[in-house]
Amino acid sequence: MQRLPALLALAAIVAVVMLMVRLGKLEDRLMHYEHVNGGGPAPAASAPAPVKEPLQEVAPYMGRIQNYLQKYWLSVKAGNEPLAYFYVDEIEESMEAVEEMGLIDKGIPISAHMRTYGLATIKTIEKHMKEDGLARAADDLDLLVNTCNSCHERTGHDYINIQLPTASRFSDQRFEP
Numbered sequence: 783m784q785r786l787p788a789l790l791a792l793a794a795i796v797a798v799v800m801l802m803v804r805l806g807k808l809e810d811r812l813m814h815y816e817h818v819n820g821g822g823p824a825p826a827a828s829a830p831a832p833v834k835e836p837l838q839e840v841a842p843y844m845g846r847i848q849n850y851l852q853k854y855w856l857s858v859k860a861g862n863e864p865l866a867y868f869y870v871d872e873i874e875e876s877m878e879a880v881e882e883m884g885l886i887d888k889g890i891p892i893s894a895h896m897r898t899y900g901l902a903t904i905k906t907i908e909k910h911m912k913e914d915g916l917a918r919a920a921d922d923l924d925l926l927v928n929t930c931n932s933c934h935e936r937t938g939h940d941y942i943n944i945q946l947p948t949a950s951r952f953s954d955q956r957f958e959p
């Protein structure tokens with residue numbers, strides 16, 4: 783009976799040693815796997831030189847921005863400040879994505895225009911919201927729509943004419959707080 787604690791301790795030590803061995807093997811396997819699958823610099827060097835996407839699509843981002851603009855408008859109409867702020871932030875993120883593309887299309891600096899038109903306006907709107915909540919939201923919405931259209935003009939897309947929505951097409955989302 784008195785040997786029991788000693789035996790238990792021995793068993794524990796054996797278990798720990800076995801665990802360490804297994805872990806060591808696992809680590810070896812992992813390192814091998816990482817090496818084979820491009821964890822190191824070797825595979826990158828053998829891959830073809832990264833080519834910048836010839837023309838990244840702006841239109842899908844525009845579709846999103848249009849969607850968020852509608853939801854921003856609906857949130858304002860419903861007096862839902864946190865939701866309005868959420869959608870302004872979503873618009874900003876999509877605009878930033880276009881800005882970060884570094885896109886120049888047929889000599890027109892799309893990404894730079896996104897900075898001077900879209901993002902500048904969004905920053906202004908965010909400032910207004912921080913200062914006054916939704917008090918200036920009606921003017922801000924008009925400002926934003928003007929910005930959309932100014933940039934469309936500047937980028938040779940004056941036929942894409944944005945206006946504020948006249949009704950909700952989202953029967954599946956409540957905008958009230």
Ligand code: HEC
Pocket residue numbers: 839840841842844845846847848851892893895896899900901926927929930931933934937939942944
């Ligand atoms: C860089 C400045 C810029 C700003 C700011 C901008 N757009 Fe655009 N927009 C474009 C360009 C460029 C295209 C054409 C994309 C293409 O050629 O694929 C476009 C196309 C569109 C389209 C047509 C594609 C579609 O999904 O039907 C819509 C809608 C649109 N924009 C909505 C908006 C809205 C809404 C805003 C403002 C909240 C906005 N845009 C702000 C540059 C801009």
